[in-house]
Amino acid sequence: MKAIIIARQELRSIFRERRFQAAAAILSILFALSVFGAWDYYASNEKQHAEAARTARAHWDNQEDKNPHSAAHYGTFVFKPIYPLSFFDRGIDAFTGNTLFLEGHVMHEAKHRAVADRSELSRLGALTPAFVLGILFPLFIIVLGFGSIASERESGNLRILLAQGLRPAGLFFGKSLGLGAVALSLALPFLLLGGLGLAAPGAGAEDWQRYGLMSAGYLIYLGCFIHLTLIVSAFAQRANVALVALLGIWIAMCLIAPKAVADFAAWSHPTPSWQAYQEALQNDLKNGVDGHDPSAEYSKKLEEETLKKHGVSTVDSLPFNWDGFIMQKGEEHETYVFQKHKDALLAIYQQQQNLLEASALLSPYLLVNLSSQRLAGTDVHTFHNFLAAAEKYRVALVGELNNDLMLNFKYGDWDGKRDKAFFASNKKFEYRGPAFREVWQISRPAMALLFGWYLLSGLLGLFVFQRIKPI
Amino acid sequence: MISAKHLTKKYGDHIALDNLTIDIQPGEIFCLLGQNGAGKTTTINCFLGFTQPTSGQIFIQDEDVAQNPVSTKKHLAYLPEVVMLYPNLSGLENLEYFSRLAGFRYERGELLAFLEAAGLDEQSGQRRLSTYSKGMRQKTGIAIAMAKRAKALFLDEPTSGLDPKASNDFSLLLKELAQEGVAVLMATHDIFRAREVATRIGIMREGKLVSVHQGDALTANELEKIYLETV
Numbered sequence: 110m111k112a113i114i115i116a117r118q119e120l121r122s123i124f125r126e127r128r129f130q131a132a133a134a135i136l137s138i139l140f141a142l143s144v145f146g147a148w149d150y151y152a153s154n155e156k157q158h159a160e161a162a163r164t165a166r167a168h169w170d171n172q173e174d175k176n177p178h179s180a181a182h183y184g185t186f187v188f189k190p191i192y193p194l195s196f197f198d199r200g201i202d203a204f205t206g207n208t209l210f211l212e213g214h215v216m217h218e219a220k221h222r223a224v225a226d227r228s229e230l231s232r233l234g235a236l237t238p239a240f241v242l243g244i245l246f247p248l249f250i251i252v253l254g255f256g257s258i259a260s261e262r263e264s265g266n267l268r269i270l271l272a273q274g275l276r277p278a279g280l281f282f283g284k285s286l287g288l289g290a291v292a293l294s295l296a297l298p299f300l301l302l303g304g305l306g307l308a309a310p311g312a313g314a315e316d317w318q319r320y321g322l323m324s325a326g327y328l329i330y331l332g333c334f335i336h337l338t339l340i341v342s343a344f345a346q347r348a349n350v351a352l353v354a355l356l357g358i359w360i361a362m363c364l365i366a367p368k369a370v371a372d373f374a375a376w377s378h379p380t381p382s383w384q385a386y387q388e389a390l391q392n393d394l395k396n397g398v399d400g401h402d403p404s405a406e407y408s409k410k411l412e413e414e415t416l417k418k419h420g421v422s423t424v425d426s427l428p429f430n431w432d433g434f435i436m437q438k439g440e441e442h443e444t445y446v447f448q449k450h451k452d453a454l455l456a457i458y459q460q461q462q463n464l465l466e467a468s469a470l471l472s473p474y475l476l477v478n479l480s481s482q483r484l485a486g487t488d489v490h491t492f493h494n495f496l497a498a499a500e501k502y503r504v505a506l507v508g509e510l511n512n513d514l515m516l517n518f519k520y521g522d523w524d525g526k527r528d529k530a531f532f533a534s535n536k537k538f539e540y541r542g543p544a545f546r547e548v549w550q551i552s553r554p555a556m557a558l559l560f561g562w563y564l565l566s567g568l569l570g571l572f573v574f575q576r577i578k579p580i
Numbered sequence: 581m582i583s584a585k586h587l588t589k590k591y592g593d594h595i596a597l598d599n600l601t602i603d604i605q606p607g608e609i610f611c612l613l614g615q616n617g618a619g620k621t622t623t624i625n626c627f628l629g630f631t632q633p634t635s636g637q638i639f640i641q642d643e644d645v646a647q648n649p650v651s652t653k654k655h656l657a658y659l660p661e662v663v664m665l666y667p668n669l670s671g672l673e674n675l676e677y678f679s680r681l682a683g684f685r686y687e688r689g690e691l692l693a694f695l696e697a698a699g700l701d702e703q704s705g706q707r708r709l710s711t712y713s714k715g716m717r718q719k720t721g722i723a724i725a726m727a728k729r730a731k732a733l734f735l736d737e738p739t740s741g742l743d744p745k746a747s748n749d750f751s752l753l754l755k756e757l758a759q760e761g762v763a764v765l766m767a768t769h770d771i772f773r774a775r776e777v778a779t780r781i782g783i784m785r786e787g788k789l790v791s792v793h794q795g796d797a798l799t800a801n802e803l804e805k806i807y808l809e810t811v
Binding site (some may be wrong): 111114115121125126265268269270271272274276579580 | 625629631665666669682721
């Protein structure tokens with residue numbers, strides 16, 4: 110009961126402060142700008158990607174008549190879909206390529222990273238709603254709350270408060286409730302405004318579920334900062350000391366921790382250089398790998414086996430087109446080698462990622478960032494899910510073409526051609542991204558840890574308040 | 581009502597309170613005189629539970645303060661030397677807030693009556709505290725202390741910042757409260773005021789209660805002489 114009286118007073122007192130009015134105005138403008146800018150980003154990119162994907166497929170469908178294997182070399186592009194929630198949290202989207210060239214024999218890297226077209230400054234982060242809520246909002250809480258105990262101590266109010274028979278727990282709950290209500294008074298309109306951004310492009314029910322969870326994550330995160338602010342304010346003898354200490358914590362948690370953790374992960378699990386990677390790959394392609402013979406010897410051996418199996422002496426007597434057969438076998442071998450190297454690289458990334466997740470405990474910002482990106486579909490997991498789907502599609506498409514060459518063309522008939530009708534009937538790349546269940550499953554640990562942070566910081570707050578010194 | 585037995589407080593080698601024993605009955609006003617650092621504020625802080633004594637016991641209405649830090653506060657009200665309160669709130673709002681924290685829900689009329697008794701009219705009560713003078717803030721603090729209807733009153737230099745008229749009004753108010761059976765412990769530098777209101781006057785030096793005098797047995801001049809000889 111006392112807690113509610115204190116919370117009401119805190120709310121009333123803060124609302125009447127110039128400091129609140131100014132900070133709220135600035136934050137609101139930034140948030141409105143971020144939602145507008147982010148929505149613009151989403152709308153234009155989504156349109157661009159969808160259009161580019163349609164154009165790429167049209168190019169494939171309408172390519173000149175050619176031999177199916179030549180078509181495999183002609184290749185096609187696929188584009189990573191832009192998810193509705195990427196407007197809220199762009200995650201690593203700017204740093205990963207968002208388009209992939211698919212052709213026979215080669216597994217390409219994703220290309221066209223947005224940061225490549227930007228100045229160095231943009232690395233500081235785009236003004237997205239996630240940035241405003243994750244980085245700027247805690248500053249707002251600190252500015253309003255650093256004095257909530259320290260100033261009361263300096264003014265002597267704390268002595269009168271405690272002399273009124275107030276319990277320390279009541280004071281803590283009251284103050285955190287009050288600051289929480291102030292934060293909610295701004296954060297809720299923000300989240301509703303963000304929801305409008307989601308409504309406009311016509312998001313599905315799953316997107317709303319994701320957005321709901323993201324919003325909950327940000328609110329818990331802000332709760333963590335309210336607890337931290339109160340703890341430091343109760344601990345510090347003077348309000349200005351509390352402010353400096355809290356700014357230090359903010360810098361460490363929101364600015365330094367993400368960088369430090371990423372650098373540490375890259376240092377402890379280094380990835381091979383691009384050159385070293387390519388060298389090892391080409392080496393394996395040329396000389397064979399894992400008991401596989403080099404291509405030349407392999408095809409010779411395969412030829413002997415196949416002839417023997419079909420009881421014929423030359424490849425042109427086989428019941429199918431040997432060229433198509435050997436192309437597909439070669440493709441399978443190349444895919445195996447590419448996949449092997451890719452998997453090794455992914456394993457290193459996974460180790461880095463594991464370390465990153467383990468060290469996210471250090472800062473609630475890392476935790477909210479992790480869960481927010483995952484729910485928005487702009488995280489590493491979703492990106493790799495796209496790459497895997499694209500590779501699966503590449504293998505299937507090239508297989509379809511080689512199979513056609515093998516079954517429907519004569520041996521040595523490299524002039525035989527397929528027309529538009531055939532190409533238009535080829536498999537299409539239909540990718541929807543990981544399902545909500547899967548996304549929730551991988552977002553859950555970070556969300557749970559974030560909630561743990563909230564509870565533990567609350568318990569620490571209660572502990573510190575029990576020992577509060579009014580003088 | 582208010583009693584301390586063999587109260588000692590040490591900060592390392594420094595002795596802030598040295599074996600202080602005091603017993604204040606309902607209706608009594610006990611004034612502590614002494615220089616800065618004599619231990620007056622430390623004594624009050626011990627009664628409020630803000631300072632843990634090194635040894636000795638403190639009781640308010642027969643309840644041990646060390647064991648019941650929260651429930652003993654029910655019986656007491658406190659007025660510090662400097663009253664800041666909340667500058668964004670009016671005097672009335674400040675009074676209402678602190679009263680509600682103490683568990684009292686007063687009507688507006690009752691709140692205004694407390695302010696009136698402390699020397700603030702209705703118009704002043706509606707203004708924000710940021711516009712108040714030090715004396716007006718002090719009066720709001722007095723109203724807050726009175727509104728608690730406590731049996732024990734602790735005052736730390738309550739009249740500092742009050743003009744002579746307000747100071748005199750405050751003395752009259754204290755006497756009224758004492759007549760209603762409130763026990764008052766007041767730390768002050770104001771020898772004249774102390775002699776006027778006090779039932780008993782204790783003079784402190786270096787943490788010791790050196791002497792105790794009946795308030796009406798001495799003239800102000802005599803008291804001043806004793807005081808100057810003591811400190």
